[in-house]
Amino acid sequence: MGDKKKQKLTPEQQQYQQLEQKHELKRPVVKNCIKAFLVGGTICLIGQAITYFYIYFFNFTEQTAGNPTVATMIFISMLLTGFGIYDHIGQFAGAGSAVPVTGFGNSVISAAIEHRTEGFVLGVGGNMFKLAGTVILFGVFSAFIVALVKTLLTMMGVL
Amino acid sequence: MIQSINPEAGATNDFDDKNVKLAEKVKKDIQSLDEIYDVAVIAGKEDTLVAYKVKHMKRFGMKRIEKEINKKLEKNYPGENFIVSSDFKIFIEAVELRERMKDPAYSEKKAEKQLQRIISLKKEMT
Numbered sequence: 386m387g388d389k390k391k392q393k394l395t396p397e398q399q400q401y402q403q404l405e406q407k408h409e410l411k412r413p414v415v416k417n418c419i420k421a422f423l424v425g426g427t428i429c430l431i432g433q434a435i436t437y438f439y440i441y442f443f444n445f446t447e448q449t450a451g452n453p454t455v456a457t458m459i460f461i462s463m464l465l466t467g468f469g470i471y472d473h474i475g476q477f478a479g480a481g482s483a484v485p486v487t488g489f490g491n492s493v494i495s496a497a498i499e500h501r502t503e504g505f506v507l508g509v510g511g512n513m514f515k516l517a518g519t520v521i522l523f524g525v526f527s528a529f530i531v532a533l534v535k536t537l538l539t540m541m542g543v544l
Numbered sequence: 545m546i547q548s549i550n551p552e553a554g555a556t557n558d559f560d561d562k563n564v565k566l567a568e569k570v571k572k573d574i575q576s577l578d579e580i581y582d583v584a585v586i587a588g589k590e591d592t593l594v595a596y597k598v599k600h601m602k603r604f605g606m607k608r609i610e611k612e613i614n615k616k617l618e619k620n621y622p623g624e625n626f627i628v629s630s631d632f633k634i635f636i637e638a639v640e641l642r643e644r645m646k647d648p649a650y651s652e653k654k655a656e657k658q659l660q661r662i663i664s665l666k667k668e669m670t
Binding site for chain 2: 440444448
């Protein structure tokens, strides 16, 4: 809390805050980071394995294997969310399970399940992309801007 | 993936002495680079396919390595058409084609067709 806000508090409130700070449990930042690192790394390891699966058994090169890999990973995380397994992973790993693309699938399906009781159109349809919608919107928009810049640079002959 | 296969260099037409020699020479040339640990070369009628693996920690400089190889090949073999790739898929396809070419029943025409398919695989982007 900023110093300015602290000054507005009454002496009793300040006293209480000091007391609270003494008893508050410290966030285990390092431990959380290690957990997130390990679980996130495991997810990426699975993704790499799927990439090599596509390279070995299908006609994908290293460059093109990324697209089906992402789709598969999202599909797996959607299934796991539906079965209620991904919630436990998310509870344990935090950002480690939210930052890779699997977090995207999770955010879509968990919102759909949550609003299922409100009906299919206004509930599921309206709320499914509550969180993932921003990702898609800003992803597409920034991709558009980058493509525009690249096109202009190529036309000018810089690239 | 990690281990070195070291496939023999070859040409789609085994009787074409010039192409066979060219492939062997190119392979030796590329192998002398420090950053690379496995090279597959297949010389076709017009194009020569060069696929290689880059050492793990050197993969940061992949673009630079590709440029270097292109420059080297252009300098040493003017007039030849090279397709250079560090892609793992291209590499395993090249090794497979080389294995198949050992079979005398596998005709030159088929090999050339397969080589063109690998080259088209390299060119597709998405």
